[in-house]
Amino acid sequence: MTYLAKPKLLRADAPRNTLGYTRRDYEGAISTLCAGCGHDSISAAVVQACFDLDIEPHKVAKLSGIGCSSKTPDYFLGASHGFNTTHGRMPSVLTGAALANRDLTYLGVSGDGDSASIGIGQFAHAMRRGVNMTYIVENNGVYGLTKGQFSATADKGSKSKRGVVNNDTPIDLVALALQLGASYVARSFSGDKEQLIPLIKGALRHRGPAFIDVVSPCVTFNNHPGSTKSYDYVREHNDAVNRLDVILPRDQINTTYAPGTLRRIVQHDGSILHLRKLDTDYDPSDRVGAMNYLQERHALGEIVTGLLYVDSSAEDLHRYLNTVEKPLNQLGDAYLCPGSKALDALNASLR
Amino acid sequence: MSQVKPIESSNDFVIKFANVNGSGSASANELFARAIMRMGVPVAPRNIFPSNIQGMPTWYEMRVSEAGWLGRRGGCDLMVAMNPQTWDRDIAEIEPGGYLFYDSTKSQPRSRFREDITVLGIPLTEMCNREYTDARQRQLFKNIMYVGALTALLGIDFSVVEKLIADQYRGKDKLIGANVNALKLGFDHATANLPCPIGLHVKRSDGVGDKIFINGNDACGLGAVYGGATVAAWYPITPSTSVIEAFSSYCRKYRTDPDNGMGRYAIVQAEDELASIGMVIGAAWNGSRAFTATSGPGISLMQEFFGLAYFAEVPAVIFDVQRGGPSTGMPTRTQQSDLISCAYASHGDTKHVLLFPEDPYECFTLGAQAFDLADRLQTPVFVLLDLDIGMNDRLCQPFDWDDSRRYDRGKIMTAEMLDSGKNFGRYLDVDGDGIPWRTIPGTHPTKGAFFSRGTTRNAYAKYSEAGTDYIYNMERLRHKLETAKKLVPAPILQPASQATRFGAIYYGSTSPAMAEASTLLEAQGIHVDTLRVRGFPFADEIIDFINDHDHVFVVEQNESGQLRMLLLNEGEVDPKRLIRVLHYDGTPITARFIAGRIADALSQHKVTPIRKQVAS
16 A cells, blocks of 8 residues: 555665665655566666666656556655656656756656557657656556556457457557657566666666666466466567666776677766677667667567667757756746846837 | 718728738738837737638738727728728728728729728839839838828828838848838829828827837747746647747847856747646646646647646646637637636636736736746646737737846745755645645655655645545645635726716726727716726635626627636626626627627616616
8 A cells, every 4th residue: 555654674784875875765655556566576676776876866756647557656766756647648747847957867657558559649759859768668568457458569469368359550669769769778578677677777877768668567467378468478589689787987897798799888977888799689779770670570479678779979858959057947036037127128129 | 982971080090901811911011000109199900810821811900099999999991902802891891981992003893892982092013013023022012012102191201101111120221221112102102193191190199108019929928938937838829829939039038048058948849738738737846937828729638737737736827828719610810718618627626727918018917927826826827818919919008027026936845944844745734825835856865755646645645545635635725726816916996987886897808898898888878887807716806896786797708608607606696697798709809899788788678877867
C-alpha cells in the first residue's frame, strides 16, 4: 500500500555513494503492483542507477502518465518531486518542466498503452523536439489496470490470456524513436538487470532525448504460452547486440578488453560509455543501420536489446531555443519585467 | 443625382473598405485610420475577414467618432468599393444619402449604382498602369492612391498622411518617396476632378489625447512579458495566434540577455492544444510562469488537462481569444461563447477563474495580473477576450506599470522555511483561505518533495480513496474558489443619471457599445444602471447588484446567455429578473442593438420608465 511508509531501518554498514547516500535514500513507497511484476525490477534498476551515479535525489523530477507503469515513480526516489499526469500526456508535461529548469534530471516513465496508443503523438513529438530526458517505457503489451486488453505493442499473432489472437500490426517504439531523432536509444528486459542498470545510467548522463524500451512481462495478464512478452519468450528470443558499462570521469578504468571488442564513447558531460560487442558487428553510431538491423531481426522473431544508437554530440531543446544558462524558474523580477520606462517608449510608438 | 440629401457629418461617420484579401489593402487602410487619429479624431477600425489567405472578400470598417464611441455602429456612410465580387451587396449597404468611392477605369452601367447616393469615381487602375510597370507595384500603389484621393475627399491635411508614411518607412527613403508620390497622384486627381471635400469630413480635434492604438492580442503578449511569463506553449489557431507572435517579438526586444544574446524565455510550438497546455502545466509545476493562447476548439481539447491543473493545483494562464462556435464555427468572427466551457472545464466538480478584459489596455493589465492570480491561487486562470478586441487595433489608454510592484508568487515554501520546521502538507489548509503551500522541485535534499497526481490524496499528497480525505480536499477547493472572489478584479458600476429599478450587466468587448447604448437610452428617458463584470467567480457586489434591481439585462455575445447561466447558477437569483440581450451573428455588438432591445423589452414588459413615473 503506497500510503505505508517504507521502514527506515538501516544497517550501519550499508554502502554509501560519494554523496553519503545509501540505496535506501533512492527508494520510494512500497509497490502495489503484482508480485513478480517486471516493473518492480525496473524501479529497482532506477534506484541502483541513481545510487551508482551519485545523483542527488531531489535534483531528479520523475514524471509519468497513467497505467501500471506510470504508478511506479511513487515506488522509487521518494525524495524527488513526482508528477503522475494524464493518460498519454507525460511527454508534454515533462517538456514544460524541462523548459522551466534545465538543471534537473528528467525521468519520464510510461507504458506501452500510455506511449504507443493514447500517447503516441506526444511520444513522437518529445523525441523529435530534443527534450533532455530519460524516457523509459515499461512494455508488457497489455493494459493491466483494465485487466488484459492488448496494447499497440502486442505482436501480431500473439495470444491473450483468454486466447484471443491479436491481428493488429505492432508499433515498435524503438524504431519510432530512431526515426524521430532520439539521440540515445536502447532496449532491454526487466529480467536482465545486468543489462538494464547500465543502460539507465548511460541515459541519465546523456544530453538529449534518451529512450529505453524495457520489455517487462505482466505476470497476471501476459506471461502465458502464446504471449511474446512473457519471461520465457523474451529469454529465448533476446538478441543482445552489446553490453554497456558506464564509467564516470572520477572512476579509474581497470578492466581490460580483448582488442576489437570494445567501443568507447565519451558523452558531453565526460561520462564514458564502454560498449562490449557481443556476437555481431553492430555499430551503435549508425542510425539507419540500427533501423535496418531491428527490422531484420524482428522479422525473424528476435527481440534486439542493448544500446542500439547513441549520438554523444547531440544538442537538446534548450540549445535549440538558445535559452539562458540560469534556469528560467529562478529568474527574478528584474530579469523578467521591462519596467515603466520601456512601457513609456512603447506607448509613444503606438500613437 | 438623388433626391435624398447627401449626408453631412463632421467627425462622425462610418467608412467601409471592400477589398480582396491578399491585395495589400490592409496596411493602406490602417494608414488611413491612423491619419484620421493624427488629426485628433478617434477611429475604431474593424477587420471583417474570411478564413482564407488570398482572393476572398475582406472588409475594413472604420468608425470615425469625435465623441469617442469605439463600438461598432453599423451601417456605412462611405463605401470604398474595391472588390468587384461584392459590388452589389456593398452598394446595397450604403446608407441613403451616403457616398460611393470606386475605381472608374471600366465604365459601369447606370443600373449598377443607386440613385440615392453620391458616386465618386477615379480611374485608379488606369492611373496605376500609366505610372507603374510592375504588377505588384500597380496593386500596392493603387491602395495608396485611393488613400490619397480619400484624404482630399474628407478634407484631411495632406501633410499628416505624408508624415505618417515618413514615420512608417523611416530609414527606407526610397519607399517614402514612392508612397508619397502615389498618395499625391490620388490626392491631386481627386482635388481636380471631384467635389472635395464631400459632406463627410474630418476636422482637427483633440479627442485622441495620449491614447495608444493597439490590438488586444499584442497587448496580451505584452502583458505576459510584464507578468513574468517565461514559458509559452501553443498551437496555431485563429484568432489567437498573434498573442504568441507578439509575446515572441516583445521577448526578443525585452528578454534577450544583453551579454550573450540568449533568451530569458522559451516558446514552443506544440503538436496540438493538448501538448500546449501539458507543457504549460509542467513548466508551472516546476516554478515557471507559463501560458498558452488558444480559441474555442483548443479549449475543448484541453479539458482533461484543466481538470488535472485544478485538482493537482498547478497554476496556468490561458488566453482564450473567443470566436464563433460551436465546432469550427465561425473562425474569423467574434463571439463570447466559451464562458461555460471555461468556467466549469473538465469532468467532475470543477470551477475556474475567468477574467474579462474590455479592451487592449485591460488585456495588458489583466493579462499580467493573471499570472499573479494563478500563482496565488495555484489554479488555471482564463483570460477571456474575443476576436473583436484581439484582432482589431483599438484606441485605449496608454499602458502603465508601477515599478515598485513585485510578482506575487503565492505560497511557495523555501528550503529555509522547511529547515525552520514548518509543517509541510501539500494539500493542507494552514492559513484558512483554502490555499495550500507548495514546493518547487529541487528545493530541499530531504524535505518537501511530494507526488502530484490527478487521483485523490490526503492533505500530505499521499494516495487516498478515503471519503474523508476526498471531502476535505473538495471543500478546501471550494473554499479556495471563494477566496478567489475577492482576488479577481472587481466589477465596475456605472449608475444611471437617475435612480432606476433597471440594471444591465455586461463584460468584455461589449463595453464600448454598452456605454454608448446607455447614452442613447438616457436620451429616450430610459435609465439603466450598468455593471461591468471583470472576473469569475463572481464578487458579491455582482449578486447584490442583481438583487438591488427589479430587472437586469444581461448583455452578451452568444446564443444561450452564458453569463446569465453562470449568474443564475452561482447567485441563485430568480431567472425572471435576468433578461437576455443576445447578439451572436459573429459581428461585434452595437449600441443601436443594445438600446433597441432594452427599449423593446421595457415596452413589452409594459414597464414604465422611471422618468414618466416621476412626471405623473
